[in-house]
Amino acid sequence: MPEIDGGGRDQRLKEALEKRVICRRCRVEMEPKKTFFDYLGHNFHTEVLCCPQCGEVFIPEKLVNGRMAQVEQELEDK
Amino acid sequence: MSFLEDFEKTLEEKCRQHEPPFCQAACPFRLDVRTMEEKWKKGRFNAAYRTYQNTVGFPGIVAVLCQRPCEKACVRARVDAPVALGLLEEATVRLARRKDPNAYNLPSKGRKVAVVGAGLSGLGCALRLCNKKYEVTILEKEPVAGGRARRQMDPEAFDAEIRNQFQFETPDWRLGQEVTSLEPLMEEFEAIYVATGPEGPDFGLTPDPGGAFASTRPGIFLGGGRTGSDSMTALADGLDASLAVERYLKTGGMNEPFRPRGTRLELNLSLIEKKEPVRPADGNGFTQEEVVAEIGRCEKCSCDACMKACDLMRTFEKTPRRLWEEIYITIHPGTLSRDGTWATRLITTCDQCGLCKAVCPQHIDFGEFFLQSHRAMRKKGAMPWPFHDFWLRDMEFSSGEARVCRKPEGVEKSAYAFFPGCQMAASDARYVTRSYEWLRSRRPDTALWMTCCGAPAEWAGEEELYGKHLETLREEWRGLGEPTVIFGCPSCRKLFARYLPEIPGVFLSQVMLAWGIEPAAPEAGAEFSDTYAVFDPCTSREFPELQESVRQLMDAHQLGRESLPYEKEKARCCGYGGHIGIAASAYTRRVAHLRSQESQRPYLTYCVNCRESFAGQEKEAVHFLDWLFGIHGNRRLPSTVTEKRERRLEAKKWLLEHDWHETVQEEPRMDLKVDKELERKLSESQILVQDMEDVVAHCQETGGGAVDPETGHIIGHHKIQNITYWAEYEILPEGGYKLWNGYSHRMNLEGE
Numbered sequence: 127m128p129e130i131d132g133g134g135r136d137q138r139l140k141e142a143l144e145k146r147v148i149c150r151r152c153r154v155e156m157e158p159k160k161t162f163f164d165y166l167g168h169n170f171h172t173e174v175l176c177c178p179q180c181g182e183v184f185i186p187e188k189l190v191n192g193r194m195a196q197v198e199q200e201l202e203d204k
Numbered sequence: 205m206s207f208l209e210d211f212e213k214t215l216e217e218k219c220r221q222h223e224p225p226f227c228q229a230a231c232p233f234r235l236d237v238r239t240m241e242e243k244w245k246k247g248r249f250n251a252a253y254r255t256y257q258n259t260v261g262f263p264g265i266v267a268v269l270c271q272r273p274c275e276k277a278c279v280r281a282r283v284d285a286p287v288a289l290g291l292l293e294e295a296t297v298r299l300a301r302r303k304d305p306n307a308y309n310l311p312s313k314g315r316k317v318a319v320v321g322a323g324l325s326g327l328g329c330a331l332r333l334c335n336k337k338y339e340v341t342i343l344e345k346e347p348v349a350g351g352r353a354r355r356q357m358d359p360e361a362f363d364a365e366i367r368n369q370f371q372f373e374t375p376d377w378r379l380g381q382e383v384t385s386l387e388p389l390m391e392e393f394e395a396i397y398v399a400t401g402p403e404g405p406d407f408g409l410t411p412d413p414g415g416a417f418a419s420t421r422p423g424i425f426l427g428g429g430r431t432g433s434d435s436m437t438a439l440a441d442g443l444d445a446s447l448a449v450e451r452y453l454k455t456g457g458m459n460e461p462f463r464p465r466g467t468r469l470e471l472n473l474s475l476i477e478k479k480e481p482v483r484p485a486d487g488n489g490f491t492q493e494e495v496v497a498e499i500g501r502c503e504k505c506s507c508d509a510c511m512k513a514c515d516l517m518r519t520f521e522k523t524p525r526r527l528w529e530e531i532y533i534t535i536h537p538g539t540l541s542r543d544g545t546w547a548t549r550l551i552t553t554c555d556q557c558g559l560c561k562a563v564c565p566q567h568i569d570f571g572e573f574f575l576q577s578h579r580a581m582r583k584k585g586a587m588p589w590p591f592h593d594f595w596l597r598d599m600e601f602s603s604g605e606a607r608v609c610r611k612p613e614g615v616e617k618s619a620y621a622f623f624p625g626c627q628m629a630a631s632d633a634r635y636v637t638r639s640y641e642w643l644r645s646r647r648p649d650t651a652l653w654m655t656c657c658g659a660p661a662e663w664a665g666e667e668e669l670y671g672k673h674l675e676t677l678r679e680e681w682r683g684l685g686e687p688t689v690i691f692g693c694p695s696c697r698k699l700f701a702r703y704l705p706e707i708p709g710v711f712l713s714q715v716m717l718a719w720g721i722e723p724a725a726p727e728a729g730a731e732f733s734d735t736y737a738v739f740d741p742c743t744s745r746e747f748p749e750l751q752e753s754v755r756q757l758m759d760a761h762q763l764g765r766e767s768l769p770y771e772k773e774k775a776r777c778c779g780y781g782g783h784i785g786i787a788a789s790a791y792t793r794r795v796a797h798l799r800s801q802e803s804q805r806p807y808l809t810y811c812v813n814c815r816e817s818f819a820g821q822e823k824e825a826v827h828f829l830d831w832l833f834g835i836h837g838n839r840r841l842p843s844t845v846t847e848k849r850e851r852r853l854e855a856k857k858w859l860l861e862h863d864w865h866e867t868v869q870e871e872p873r874m875d876l877k878v879d880k881e882l883e884r885k886l887s888e889s890q891i892l893v894q895d896m897e898d899v900v901a902h903c904q905e906t907g908g909g910a911v912d913p914e915t916g917h918i919i920g921h922h923k924i925q926n927i928t929y930w931a932e933y934e935i936l937p938e939g940g941y942k943l944w945n946g947y948s949h950r951m952n953l954e955g956e
Contacts, residue, residue: 147910150903150918156910165951166588175910184910184919185930187947198950202588202787203549 147184149177156184166201207576208532218566219524220469225505227289229467230277232440233259233266237274237289237502244292244499247492253300256293257369261328261443263303264365267293268357270436279505282473285481287502288490295490307372310337315453318343318393320383323351324435325399325428327366328442333449334373341393342375345382351401353435386424395449399428399442406430417445418458425449469507470565476503509563510570513770515777515795516553517560527570531577535584551577552591552787556663557742557777559770575665582665590950591787592664593926594890602626602656603673606852608859609680611651612644617685618651622712625693626656630848631812632836633855635829639692639712640859646719651684652859654852657696662703663783674703681707690715694743694750694811695782701746713810713828714753723761723832730837732826735764737803739818739825740775741811748772754810754828763831768802778814779821786890796821806838816842844887849894875940876900876933886946891929896946898924899931917944923956 143158156175161183163170175184185194223229227237236255243252253263260266270290278286297303315338319326322344330340348354354362383389386407389396397417398409409426412418417425427445428438448460482498484490490498510524511517517527527550534547554574561569581587606626611618622640629636636654643650658677661670681687681704689709691697700707726732738758744750751772758765770776779796781788796817800807806824808831809815818825824838843851857868874897878886883893902922903909909920912932919932932945 146913147919148913150909150911150920151907162954163951164954169954177910182908182910183921183953185921185949186919187930187945190930190947190949194949194951198590202590203546 143173143175145175145186147175149180149182151182152177152179154179156182165198166204168201168204170197207573207580208528208535211573212528212532214568215524215528218568220507220566221511221524223467223469223507226277226279226467226469227274227287227505229465229469230273232273232437233443234463235259235274238504238506240292240296241499241502241504244296244495247496249296249299249492249495250302252296253303256296257303257305261331261439262324262365262369263293263297264368265324265353265357265362266436266439267297268361269353271434279471279473279476279503280479280501283476284478288481288498291484291490292495292499295492295495298489299492299495303368305369305372306335308335308337312339313337315339315395316341316393317449317453318389318396319399320386320389320396321351321399321401321404321428321430322346322349322377322379323399323401323428323438324353325401325433325438325442325445326351326397328439329397329399329427329446329449330375330442331369331373332443332446334370334375336446336450338450338453340373340375341378343378343381343383343389345380347380349377349379352429353439356435390423395423395425395452397425397427397442397445397449398430399426399438399445400430401438402429402432404430412458415448415457415459416462417441417448417460422456422458423452425452469505471503471505471507472509472565507565509565510560510568513563513774513776514560514570515798516550516555516791519791519794520550520553522550524568524570528573531573535577535580548581548587549591549787551581552587553784553791555742555777555781555784557775558745559742559774559776562745562773575662578663578665579667580665582667587665588787589926592660592666592783594786595660595783596664596666596669597925598626599656599658599660599673601849602852603676606654606849606856607656608652608654608856609684610864611684612649613864615649615651618649618687619685620647620649620690620715621651621653621681621684621687622690623653623655623657623692623696623709624712625654625691625696626852627812627848628692629654629852629855631816631827631843631851633851633858634833634835635692635812635827636855637858637862638833639829640863642721643690643715644863650690651687652863653680653684653689654856654859655680657693657699658703659695659699660783662699670703677704678707694741694747695813697747697750698743711747711750711753713757714749716832717753717757717760721757721832724834726834726837730830730835731839732831732834732837733806733824735766735805736808736826737766737768737805738771739768739778739799739807739809739814740771741809741814742775742777743811745773745775750810754808757828757832758808763808765808766803766805770802778809778811778817780813780817782813793820815840844883845890846883846887846893849892873897874901877936877940877942879943882943882945889948891946891948893943895924895929895948896931896933896943898922899929899946900933900941900943903931903933915944921953923952926950926952928953928956 147156156177158173159176161174256263272290274289275286280286317338317340319330319342322342330342333340409419412420417427419426425445427441451460479501482494530547556571558571561567624636658670658673692712740751779792779799781792785792800818800821800823808826810828815825815827819842830836860866860868876897878893899922903920909918917932917934921930927948929948934942
C-alpha cells in the first residue's frame with residue numbers, strides 16, 4: 127500500500143502536521159495519526175491530525191490542494 | 205467489428221496525412237520538395253544541393269534536362285502560377301559552392317556487377333553501386349558515356365558533371381565495347397543491369413512482374429530507355445535499380461518492391477491565398493533573394509487540416525494515427541495492470557466541437573470517435589467519476605428542482621414552446637423571463653419548457669441515463685401539444701436535431717428576426733460598442749440559419765459587425781468546453797485565452813457559455829440578448845456556480861408567479877455569510893455555497909470539527925455524494941455564521 131506522502135519528504139505535509147488544532151468536541155489537541163484513504167479503487171495512507179479521543183480528522187487546505195490533488199490526478203491518469 | 209477497428213479502417217482508407225505532395229508525386233526522382241523548401245528559405249544552397257544530389261545523382265544534368273513535371277503538378281498551377289521549381293533547382297546548382305560528392309572511405313565489397321549501357325540510367329546505377337563499393341564495370345558501345353542525354357545538352361558540361369560525380373569512384377570503364385551476348389558477362393559478374401537505351405538490344409530478356417527492374421533470369425535487371433522511359437525517368441530507374449541489384453546480391457531475391465507512384469492528397473484550393481510569382485530580374489536565373497521569395501510561395505502541401513484547426517491535436521501534438529493508437533490501447537490495455545490507459549484524460553478533453561470533421565477533406569469525424577471511446581470507457585467503468593460528477597449533478601438540478609414545463613393557463617395545445625436550456629437562466633434569469641414575455645406578447649399560447657437537454661449525460665458517455673432523459677423529453681413535448689420548439693441554446697438544438705429529430709425547432713434569434721424585435725435602450729451603466737466581432741459558437745456549426753439570423757438582427761439595427769478568422773462552418777470552441785473544464789482545466793484556459801485574442805474587437809456571441817468563457821479571460825464580450833435587452837454591457841464578470849443555481853430558481857419563481865399566478869414558497873436557507881471573493885474562489889473548484897451550508901449544518905448538528913486556537917474558527921468536513929467538502933467558519937455572536945474558507949477533495953477518508 128503506497129504512502130501518500132512519498133516518504134515524508136513533502137514540506138507541505140510537515141507544515142500540515144505542525145499546525146496546532148483542537149478537537150471541537152473533546153477539547154484536546156489533535157495529533158498526527160496514520161489515516162487511510164481510497165480513490166478509484168486504490169488504497170493509500172498518510173499521517174494527518176486526528177483527535178486521540180474521538181478520532182475527528184483535520185486536513186488543511188494546503189494538503190488538499192497540494193499533494194492530495196496531485197495524487198488524485200495521478201490516479202485518474204493511471 | 206468494434207468502432208475502434210472501424211475507425212482504423214476509416215483512417216487507412218481515407219486519411220491523407222502521410223501522402224506525398226503533388227510535386228514529389230510527379231517527380232521521377234520523388235524529390236522531397238518539403239525538405240528542399242526548408243533549406244531554400246534559409247538560403248542554405250550547399251545543403252539543398254546535397255539533398256538534390258542524393259536524390260538525382262547528377263544535379264548538373266538534371267537541372268538542365270528535366271522537363272519539370274513537378275511544376276505542372278504544383279497545387280499553385282491551379283491557383284495562380286506554379287512554384288518555379290526548375291529555376292530553383294538551377295539556382296541551387298549555380299549558387300552552391302560545395303559540389304564535390306561524398307568520398308566513402310570503405311573497403312571494396314569484392315562483388316562484381318556489370319552495367320550494360322552508359323546512358324544516364326546505366327550511369328546512375330553504376331554511381332550508386334560504386335558509392336557502396338561494389339566492383340562495377342560499365343560497358344558501352346559508343347566511345348563516350350552519356351547516350352541520348354549527352355546529345356540534348358552542352359556535351360562539355362555533361363562530361364564535367366559525370367567526371368565530378370565519379371571523381372572518388374573507380375569503375376572499370378569499357379567504352380567502345382559493344383555487348384552482343386550476356387552469356388560471357390554472366391561468368392564474370394554476379395549481377396547485370398541492362399540499360400541499353402530505347403534503340404538498344406534487350407538480349408531476349410522478359411520483365412518479371414515479381415520485382416522492380418527484374419527480368420525472368422536471376423541476377424539480370426532491366427531498366428531505363430530500353431523499357432520505354434524518357435531520359436529523366438531512365439536515370440531515376442538506374443538509381444532505383446541499384447537497390448534491386450543490391451537486394452539480389454545480399455539475399456538472392458529478385459523481388460525489390462515497386463515503389464508507389466502518385467498521391468491521394470487532396471487540398472481545399474479555396475484556402476490557398478494567391479501570391480505573385482517571382483521572375484528572375486536578369487531574365488535567366490534566380491538570385492539568392494529571389495530563391496527565398498519564390499519558395500515563400502510553396503504551400504508545403506500535406507494534409508494536416510485537422511491538426512492545424514483542432515486545438516486538442518495541436519496542443520498535444522497528436523497526429524490522427526497517434527490519437528487512434530493511444531485511444532485503442534487505453535480501451536484495450538495490453539497489460540493487466542492497465543499501464544496503457546494513458547489517454548483517459550485525453551478522451552475527456554475532446555469538446556465535441558466538430559471542427560475536425562468540418563475541415564477534413566475526407567470528413568473524418570474524430571469527435572464521434574472520441575464520443576464512442578468515451579462510452580466504451582464508461583461501460584468498462586474506467587472513466588474517473590469526478591470528470592463528470594459536477595455536470596451530472598447539475599443536470600439533475602436543471603431537470604428537477606429548477607424545471608418548468610408548462611403551457612400558459614387555459615391553453616390546450618401550444619404551437620410554440622420556448623426551450624432556453626439550463627445555462628441561459630443560470631447566466632441571468634432575465635434572459636429567460638424577458639424572452640418569454642416577449643414571445644408571449646407575440647404568441648400568447650407559447651409554452652415554457654425549461655429543463656436540461658441531457659448534454660451532460662451525452663458528454664459523459666452515460667448512454668442509459670441519456671436514453672431515459674430523451675424519453676422524458678419526448679413525453680414532455682407531447683404533453684405540450686407537440687409544439688415547434690424555440691431554442692435559446694445552440695447546444696440543446698444540436699442534441700435535439702440529432703436524437704429527437706421528430707421535434708421541429710427554430711432559434712430564438714430567428715424568431716426575433718421574423719417577428720420583429722426592437723432593441724431596448726441600454727440600462728444605466730451598461731456600455732456597448734458600435735461594432736462587434738461575431739463569435740459563432742461551435743455548436744452553431746450545423747445551423748447556418750442561426751448564424752445568419754444573428755447577423756441579420758445586427759444589420760437590421762445598425763450594429764456593426766466584423767468576421768473572425770474561424771467562423772460559421774469553421775467555428776471554434778470558445779474554451780468553455782462543457783464537461784472538459786474539470787478534466788483538463790489548464791487546456792480549457794489556454795483555449796479560452798487563444799480564442800479571446802483572435803480580434804481586438806469585443807465579441808458578440810449567442811451562446812451564454814461562450815460569453816462566460818470570454819468574461820473569464822477579461823475579454824469584452826456580450827450575449828446577443830445583452831444587446832437586445834440593453835443589459836450588462838461589455839464588461840460583465842463571469843458567473844459563479846452558486847449564482848448559476850440561484851438564478852435558475854429565481855427565473856422559475858418569477859415565471860410561476862407572473863405567468864401562472866402561483867406563490868412559490870422559498871425554502872428557508874441557513875444564514876451563512878460568504879464574501880463574493882470567496883464565492884468566486886469556491887466556484888473555481890465547482891463548490892457551491894449550498895455545499896458549504898450543508899457542511900456547516902452537519903458540523904453544528906454533530907458538534908464535530910476542529911478548532912483553530914489562533915482564530916477560533918471551526919474547520920469541519922462532510923461528504924456529499926462522492927466529494928468531501930471542508931468548511932472553515934465562525935459562529936457569529938448576533939446569530940448566523942460566516943464562512944472563511946472552503947475546499948474539497950475527491951479521495952475518500954476510509955470509513956466515510
